[in-house]
Amino acid sequence: MKKTVDISLPVGPMHPCFKEPCRIKCETRGEYVLAAEVELGYVKKGIERIMRGRPWQEVMFLAERVCGICSVIHNFVFIESVEHISGIVPTERAAYLRVIVNELDRMQSHLLANYSYCYTIEHETLAMYLLNLRETVMDQLELITGARVTCAFIVPGGVRCDISSDIADELRSALDHIDAELTRFIRIFETGPLIGLRSKGIGILTKDAAIESHAVGPTARASGIDNDQRSTHPTYTALGFSPVIRQEGDNFARIMVRFEEVFQSIRLIRSALEAMREGPIRGGGTIKAGSIRYRGEAPRGELLYELTTDDYGRILEIAIQTPSIPNIQVCAHAMLIDAQSAADITSIFISSDPCIACTER
Amino acid sequence: MLSIINYIREFLRPHWITTFFTAKTAPLVTPPHFRDFPELTDKECTHCLACMMICPAPEAITVVKREEIWRPEITKGHCIRCGLCIEACPEDVLTSGRILAYKKEEELTLQGTFHIEIDQSKCMGCGNCTVACPVNREIDPALRSSGTSTSDEVIMRVDTGQNKVLHEEKCTGCKTCEESCSNGAIRVARIVEALQGGEK
Ligand code: SF4
Ligand code: SF4
Ligand code: SF4
Numbered sequence: 001m002k003k004t005v006d007i008s009l010p011v012g013p014m015h016p017c018f019k020e021p022c023r024i025k026c027e028t029r030g031e032y033v034l035a036a037e038v039e040l041g042y043v044k045k046g047i048e049r050i051m052r053g054r055p056w057q058e059v060m061f062l063a064e065r066v067c068g069i070c071s072v073i074h075n076f077v078f079i080e081s082v083e084h085i086s087g088i089v090p091t092e093r094a095a096y097l098r099v100i101v102n103e104l105d106r107m108q109s110h111l112l113a114n115y116s117y118c119y120t121i122e123h124e125t126l127a128m129y130l131l132n133l134r135e136t137v138m139d140q141l142e143l144i145t146g147a148r149v150t151c152a153f154i155v156p157g158g159v160r161c162d163i164s165s166d167i168a169d170e171l172r173s174a175l176d177h178i179d180a181e182l183t184r185f186i187r188i189f190e191t192g193p194l195i196g197l198r199s200k201g202i203g204i205l206t207k208d209a210a211i212e213s214h215a216v217g218p219t220a221r222a223s224g225i226d227n228d229q230r231s232t233h234p235t236y237t238a239l240g241f242s243p244v245i246r247q248e249g250d251n252f253a254r255i256m257v258r259f260e261e262v263f264q265s266i267r268l269i270r271s272a273l274e275a276m277r278e279g280p281i282r283g284g285g286t287i288k289a290g291s292i293r294y295r296g297e298a299p300r301g302e303l304l305y306e307l308t309t310d311d312y313g314r315i316l317e318i319a320i321q322t323p324s325i326p327n328i329q330v331c332a333h334a335m336l337i338d339a340q341s342a343a344d345i346t347s348i349f350i351s352s353d354p355c356i357a358c359t360e361r
Numbered sequence: 362m363l364s365i366i367n368y369i370r371e372f373l374r375p376h377w378i379t380t381f382f383t384a385k386t387a388p389l390v391t392p393p394h395f396r397d398f399p400e401l402t403d404k405e406c407t408h409c410l411a412c413m414m415i416c417p418a419p420e421a422i423t424v425v426k427r428e429e430i431w432r433p434e435i436t437k438g439h440c441i442r443c444g445l446c447i448e449a450c451p452e453d454v455l456t457s458g459r460i461l462a463y464k465k466e467e468e469l470t471l472q473g474t475f476h477i478e479i480d481q482s483k484c485m486g487c488g489n490c491t492v493a494c495p496v497n498r499e500i501d502p503a504l505r506s507s508g509t510s511t512s513d514e515v516i517m518r519v520d521t522g523q524n525k526v527l528h529e530e531k532c533t534g535c536k537t538c539e540e541s542c543s544n545g546a547i548r549v550a551r552i553v554e555a556l557q558g559g560e561k
Contacts, residue, residue: 146396280557
């Protein structure tokens with residue numbers, strides 16, 4: 001008779017499917033996952049400690065370096081929090097430019113996340129298609145800001161540079177290209193029977209479990225939770241933003257939420273380009289003393305900056321809560337439990353788009 | 362079934378077929394708008410130290426005098442290619458990517474005021490910072506040889522064993538003093554504002 005042994009199955013820290021090092025420790029009965037724990041600590045940076053005592057013009061660059069994939073949102077939330085402390089309001093054109101660059105960054109982050117997922121379920125063709133499409137977005141980011149990642153685009157009171165009508169035209173045609181390509185790729189993804197087998201009904205996170213475990217971002221929105229910090233941001237509400245929500249809560253839903261959010265970002269950029277009027281892009285203003293808790297919506301979910309500044313614009317205390325911190329725990333304690341096969345461990349984990357660099361700051 | 366049709370449609374596109382048979386990697390070129398390490402233009406540097414003041418990376422840029430000409434020098438291993446020095450330089454000495462062009466076009470600038478803090482419990486009165494400060498040395502050349510100053514015009518000087526700040530308003534925020542202090546006793550707060558359209 002076949003003997004069933006309880007196994008402790010380590011996945012990682014070095015694993016071909018992971019972009020960054022972390023270890024998932026699973027307790028399994030055969031292939032069936034009984035419990036899981038995510039172990040971190042391989043890439044701790046201690047960046048909050050380095051930030052302390054430095055002026056905004058230095059912390060801004062450190063904030064971007066918390067995460068290489070979603071660097072713009074860290075710049076965005078950090079600058080908006082010091083702006084709120086000091087009562088600085090960005091000029092109208094600058095506010096729209098911020099949205100454009102932030103949404104481009106979200107697009108490339110979502111495309112990279114979905115690339116990772118397709119790669120994990122061994123659909124390398126689609127994975128490479130998505131990675132190739134991401135390059136179009138990266139090129140647009142480079143065209144506008146001069147750099148692909150760590151763009152350093154947002155400064156208190158405005159942005160670093162304006163976009164000319166030539167750049168706006170190029171951006172529009174790039175968006176049309178992405179729109180057309182991605183529609184085809186999604187058709188392949190949605191109808192693929194093998195993709196469905198690896199994705200539909202796998203790694204289910206129910207709405208109750210998501211609420212209880214404080215899931216954020218696309219992971220929460222794929223389980224039917226209306227949680228998007230952009231809904232309360234003045235520039236986004238002016239552009240008519242409404243969050244993308246799905247109900248299934250499985251791997252498939254999480255990937256589709258990201259795909260739909262790419263289209264949403266395209267729409268937001270298009271309407272921002274329409275709504276933008278000529279005008280100044282910097283309003284000046286110095287940073288005053290104060291403290292704040294300020295939230296923004298990163299590609300992976302809610303990003304929180306809690307900081308204190310002094311009269312000379314220096315950051316005295318800072319704490320950063322990145323979206324992957326709750327999401328990784330949600331993944332370990334709600335999504336991985338009851339996985340039917342050890343092969344699903346990586347795909348479930350990757351479908352929640354974990355960012356280890358963010359989590360360990 | 363639908364899936365197979367989708368794949369066939371994907372691989373029967375003329376664009377797919379032509380790229381499949383004529384696949385060629387495009388040559389790697391750096392686009393002209395790429396924000397690379399700052400390079401020098403032919404403009405003259407006035408040794409105002411605005412570039413050193415704004416630079417977020419430690420010791421990435423230093424303004425040095427070689428063959429009687431002041432010139433900013435960039436340490437590539439330290440520079441993070443942020444481009445702030447290009448925006449801060451009032452004389453357009455530095456350039457990289459589109460930054461210099463849009464800075465001129467839209468009259469962008471970064472301006473700062475400074476506040477010097479000396480932690481007297483850490484300062485041992487060695488005077489390293491007073492000698493290192495480029496503004497001090499220009500005001501009182503005697504500092505270079507003697508290491509002490511009797512001038513009342515300098516930014517700071519060591520007086521009866523303690524470093525005293527006399528003229529904070531002359532500071533350019535270059536951070537040289539911070540780097541020369543072995544105890545980390547001197548801190549220069551740089552209150553920087555991002556502006557458009559010249560002086561406010
Ligand atoms: S580009 Fe940035 S990091 Fe490099 S020297 Fe200039 S200010 Fe310093
Ligand atoms: S800011 Fe420009 S002019 Fe001033 S020291 Fe630097 S390079 Fe020279
Ligand atoms: S920052 Fe320090 S070294 Fe530079 S000018 Fe001011 S006091 Fe002098």
